[in-house]
Amino acid sequence: MRRVPLPPVLACGALALVASCGWGGAAGDEGRMPGAPAGVTAAAGSATTVHVMWNAVTGGAGVRAYEVYRGTTKVTEVPGSEHMVDVTRLRPSTVYVFTVRARDTAGRTGPPSREVRARTPASGADDRSAPSRPGHPEGRAVGSRAVQLSWGTSADDRGVASYDVCQGGTKIHSVGGGQTATVVTGLRPGTRYVFTVRARDAADNLSPASAPVRLTTPGIDDGRDTAPTGFRAATHRARGAYYIDLSWVPPRTGGVVTEYQIQLDGRPATSLVWGGSAPRARATYSFYAGRLAGETHRVRMRARLPDGTWGGFSAERTVRTGGDG
Structure with a gap:
């Protein structure tokens, strides 16, 4: 972590x-x-x-x-x-x-x-040339949880091995180098998405991202189903400073959540990223809150979902340094 x-x-x-x-x-x-x-x-x-x-x-x-x-x-x-x-x-x-x-x-x-x-294609260990940018990306929603995307072929001196589909900077899908269209599912209703496509060659050289495709899935998603649940907050003192202790249950989103954004007093305070195995049951985390006793803070959090979007915020909790939390 x-x-x-x-x-x-x-x-x-x-x-x-x-x-x-x-x-x-x-x-x-x-x-x-x-x-x-x-x-x-x-x-x-x-x-x-x-x-x-x-x-x-x-x-x-x-x-x-x-x-x-x-x-x-x-x-x-x-x-x-x-x-x-x-x-x-x-x-x-x-x-x-x-x-x-x-x-x-x-x-x-x-x-x-x-x-x-x-x-698998032949190794391109000495290949340092990336494919060209995929061209003419297009897309349309095909229901509240899926979109259809297409793009122009990339050029590469040794051939394109695959195409990565990204949403908000996160790779969420991949297809073979001979394919220039796909359907991406597992999305959220009523959500704005920005998709880009990058070509990859056998040596893992990546092209620049294509132009963005902006789509909104139909329907309504108020975020409640994607918010962390059982959210708790308290404080403790260690080495002359106060820390805010959080615990929560990750949202059930069809995949493992590895990144969270923590807000303190209405503003982003820190980002939490699991580099190894992210917890699937109750998770815990502590972060620095300052050295002064008697300060009151409001805290809440949200998860980056497997589709690359941010989910809904947890319930907001109020804590007081030097108090019981």
């Missing part, structure tokens, strides 16, 4: 936490084990990575996790709310076979999906 000053600067890089492939599966008959994931695709992102996606499995006791296999080897797993992952540390110029299996809340693992194949 690290603390960085606001405003946070995010690069459009690899992202393990994304919401481009829908929301988590619903619980159903607990006597049934999960079925095989459908809609599995695999596309090389560079000479050493492959992007694997699939549809959510519904029914059964509810999906706790998805296991991703390369051949017969399990290479990674993601929470049941996530439906895509970048498989890394692969070899260039190699064909790989991937399958996905769902594991339910009772610990039962369902059958594997159909096999999908992806070939």
Whole structure:
């Protein structure tokens, strides 16, 4: 966990936490084990990575996790709310076979999906030329939780391996280099989005971002479903100074939340970013409030969601340094 000053600067890089492939599966008959994931695709992102996606499995006791296999080897797993992952540390110029299996809340693992194949391109270790900027991006909303995007082909001296779709500076989706259109799902109703596209070659050189595509999804989202819950605040004194202690339950947003903005007295105070495994249950954090006793502060927080937008604010709490909080 690290603390960085606001405003946070995010690069459009690899992202393990994304919401481009829908929301988590619903619980159903607990006597049934999960079925095989459908809609599995695999596309090389560079000479050493492959992007694997699939549809959510519904029914059964509810999906706790998805296991991703390369051949017969399990290479990674993601929470049941996530439906895509970048498989890394692969070899260039190699064909790989991937399958996905769902594991339910009772610990039962369902059958594997159909096999999908992806070939990583040749290594471009000595390639330092980035692809050109993708051109003519366009888009439209296709419902309250999805948009359709398209863009012009990028040029590269050795070929484009993949395209990254970014929202607000955060990579939320990826497609193969031969694809210049996609549908991004898992969005919020009634929300303004700014999408850009960047091309990536086999050596992981990234193009400049395309022109922005500004879209608003129809519907209404008041932010209550995306706000941290169970928010508590107190103070303590240590080494001659006062600190504000926070605890909360992360919002359930179809993915893991790794970044929060904390407001103090109506203004941004600090940004909290988890560099490792972000908490899924109750989380805690303390930050410096000053050396004076008897000061009263108002504090609240919000999360950056997997779709790249900020969620709703938590309830606001009032604390007093030197008091009980």
